[in-house]
Amino acid sequence: MINRRPRRLRTTPAMRELTAEFRLDPADFILPAFVADGLDQPREISSMPGVYQHTMDSLKAHVHDALVAGVRSIDLFGVPQDEDKDPTGSQSWAEEGILNRGLAALREEFGDDVVIIADTCLDEFTDHGHCGVLGTDHRGNPVVDNDATLPLYQKMAVAQAAAGAHVVSPSGMMDGQVAEIREALDEAGYQDVSIMAYSAKYASAFFGPFREAVGSSLQGDRRTYQQDPANFRESLLETQLDIEEGADFVMVKPALPYLDVLSAVAEMSPVPVAAYQVSGEYAMIQAAGRNGWVDAHAVMMESLTSIKRAGANQILTYYAIEAARALRG
Ligand code: PBG
Numbered sequence: 001m002i003n004r005r006p007r008r009l010r011t012t013p014a015m016r017e018l019t020a021e022f023r024l025d026p027a028d029f030i031l032p033a034f035v036a037d038g039l040d041q042p043r044e045i046s047s048m049p050g051v052y053q054h055t056m057d058s059l060k061a062h063v064h065d066a067l068v069a070g071v072r073s074i075d076l077f078g079v080p081q082d083e084d085k086d087p088t089g090s091q092s093w094a095e096e097g098i099l100n101r102g103l104a105a106l107r108e109e110f111g112d113d114v115v116i117i118a119d120t121c122l123d124e125f126t127d128h129g130h131c132g133v134l135g136t137d138h139r140g141n142p143v144v145d146n147d148a149t150l151p152l153y154q155k156m157a158v159a160q161a162a163a164g165a166h167v168v169s170p171s172g173m174m175d176g177q178v179a180e181i182r183e184a185l186d187e188a189g190y191q192d193v194s195i196m197a198y199s200a201k202y203a204s205a206f207f208g209p210f211r212e213a214v215g216s217s218l219q220g221d222r223r224t225y226q227q228d229p230a231n232f233r234e235s236l237l238e239t240q241l242d243i244e245e246g247a248d249f250v251m252v253k254p255a256l257p258y259l260d261v262l263s264a265v266a267e268m269s270p271v272p273v274a275a276y277q278v279s280g281e282y283a284m285i286q287a288a289g290r291n292g293w294v295d296a297h298a299v300m301m302e303s304l305t306s307i308k309r310a311g312a313n314q315i316l317t318y319y320a321i322e323a324a325r326a327l328r329g
Contacts, residue, residue, distance in 0.1 A: 029314075074114055077214055078097065123214075194248035196274060199238045199241075255275040255277045262307070
């Protein structure tokens with residue numbers, strides 16, 4: 001005789017809803033968005049169908065759509081024109097730099113109705129495409145110079161706070177970046193601006209389409225500063241250090257290929273844990289869906305549910321609006 005029948009709780013849609021252990025909520029979603037300089041109309045990113053480089057006007061309309069769908073957080077990336085890039089990424093802290101203008105426009109339009117998160121990294125703004133400035137090690141070999149980069153992150157974070165960001169989010173994986181940014185924000189009077197730290201960020205091929213999205217100038221890779229996909233324990237150290245340095249949120253990125261890492265970080269973190277479903281994750285679902293190989297909508301919802309189940313409190317996803325609309329029926 002079978003006396004335990006787990007199928008009883010799966011018999012009807014209402015019963016399944018009642019017994020669901022995890023639920024997606026539009027309030028947890030963060031919409032990543034791109035604002036580009038020199039565009040007169042939005043430009044679709046070919047490797048991310050449905051995602052656009054925005055003009056200032058289309059960006060505002062996009063964030064408005066998000067709000068209506070119940071998504072109240074946006075993570076903004078800037079795409080400068082090539083001639084504005086230089087070795088130090090100086091447009092990243094210039095008041096008239098594209099990202100700072102975008103942040104200011106959003107803050108003016110939406111005030112505190114939306115949580116405005118700024119990507120705090122030099123890679124979009126440097127002519128070599130690295131997340132930090134270039135230097136040489138003690139033997140004269142070229143490196144991305146950790147300590148020379150930190151003051152630039154400080155300037156960038158302060159400029160973003162001045163422009164109106166509620167949150168700055170250092171994504172460059174320089175050691176000590178959270179502490180240095182915290183100190184600079186506090187000194188400038190921005191005690192209330194929080195830090196979402198990209199804590200466990202891997203040197204991932206899943207970032208491929210993002211390079212197109214931001215018109216990246218990168219040659220080579222980021223393996224000397226982003227984590228090796230072969231490592232797990234290291235993520236716990238990275239997270240712990242960021243928390244000690246003052247991170248208000250920590251993040252794991254990418255999401256789906258790193259759910260084991262996400263789960264472990266969620267277990268140990270006393271601060272909210274975000275996960276970033278990155279460009280390549282989005283592109284793969286879109287591509288397979290367009291080929292009729294998978295049901296893209298269903299895969300989107302299932303993958304977002306997996307990220308939540310693994311322990312994410314916030315989910316950065318290019319699907320934020322679409323998924324929120326589906327959840328709201
Ligand atoms: C770096 C940054 C990257 C992404 C977010 N911030 C690219 C990288 O580290 O190479 C990737 C996001 C995505 O792939 O969706 N500023």
